[in-house]
Amino acid sequence: EPEVTQTPSHQVTQMGQEVILRCVPISNHLYFYWYRQILGQKVEFLVSFYNNEISEKSEIFDDQFSVERPDGSNFTLKIRSTKLEDSAMYFCASRGVRGYTGELFFGEGSRLTVL
Amino acid sequence: SQQGEEDPQALSIQEGENATMNCSYKTSINNLQWYRQNSGRGLVHLILIRSNEREKHSGRLRVTLDTSKKSSSLLITASRAADTASYFCATDRGGSYIPTFGRGTSLIVHP
Numbered sequence: 575e576p577e578v579t580q581t582p583s584h585q586v587t588q589m590g591q592e593v594i595l596r597c598v599p600i601s602n603h604l605y606f607y608w609y610r611q612i613l614g615q616k617v618e619f620l621v622s623f624y625n626n627e628i629s630e631k632s633e634i635f636d637d638q639f640s641v642e643r644p645d646g647s648n649f650t651l652k653i654r655s656t657k658l659e660d661s662a663m664y665f666c667a668s669r670g671v672r673g674y675t676g677e678l679f680f681g682e683g684s685r686l687t688v689l
Numbered sequence: 690s691q692q693g694e695e696d697p698q699a700l701s702i703q704e705g706e707n708a709t710m711n712c713s714y715k716t717s718i719n720n721l722q723w724y725r726q727n728s729g730r731g732l733v734h735l736i737l738i739r740s741n742e743r744e745k746h747s748g749r750l751r752v753t754l755d756t757s758k759k760s761s762s763l764l765i766t767a768s769r770a771a772d773t774a775s776y777f778c779a780t781d782r783g784g785s786y787i788p789t790f791g792r793g794t795s796l797i798v799h800p
Binding site for chain 1: 719720722724729730731732733734737777779781785786787788789790791792793
């Protein structure tokens with residue numbers, strides 16, 4: 575069964591460092607998302623991406639964040655200068671078989687720890 | 690806020706019992722979805738109900754939607770220890786189809 579894959583599963587970084595989280599969405603999907611979940615808290619929307627551009631973003635997704643789909647398969651989230659409060663589980667999701675109203679398919683997440 | 694809010698925050702039951710979780714939201718929606726998350730894992734889609742539907746079934750899951758009360762419920766019948774997980778509702782608002790999640794209900798099913 576097709577699945578969304580994310581790497582790395584866990585990354586530890588120092589405050590101020592750049593981090594890139596990678597995702598391979600399901601191959602025939604067209605809509606891509608990043609969410610994050612701080613430990614024990616709600617799942618928060620960061621950004622959505624369609625047709626090679628950001629379609630919507632939340633207040634969390636400030637200038638420190640960027641997304642890219644460099645090669646038609648990978649979908650990356652970059653945090654330019656990490657802060658302690660960026661420590662969270664980051665989930666990639668994709669959607670497309672039933673269009674933009676259908677269910678999301680999530681990856682297993684990348685746990686980011688900022689020291 | 691558009692997000693759904695689940696209630697209760699935590700639920701502990703015995704195997705074989707039914708589990709009911711509720712979700713309330715604030716503004717009109719296109720659809721409402723329920724997801725499950727095992728500890729430390731990704732979210733898995735369970736069921737989607739559209740704003741013009743009132744009830745939907747999938748196996749041991751039953752979802753209802755009352756748009757007049759802006760609420761939904763998820764019923765898991767004959768629960769099993771393997772149902773232990775967090776359950777989230779996700780709603781999207783009229784002009785945006787971005788699912789927005791609540792804080793979830795943590796369900797523990799004791800064998």
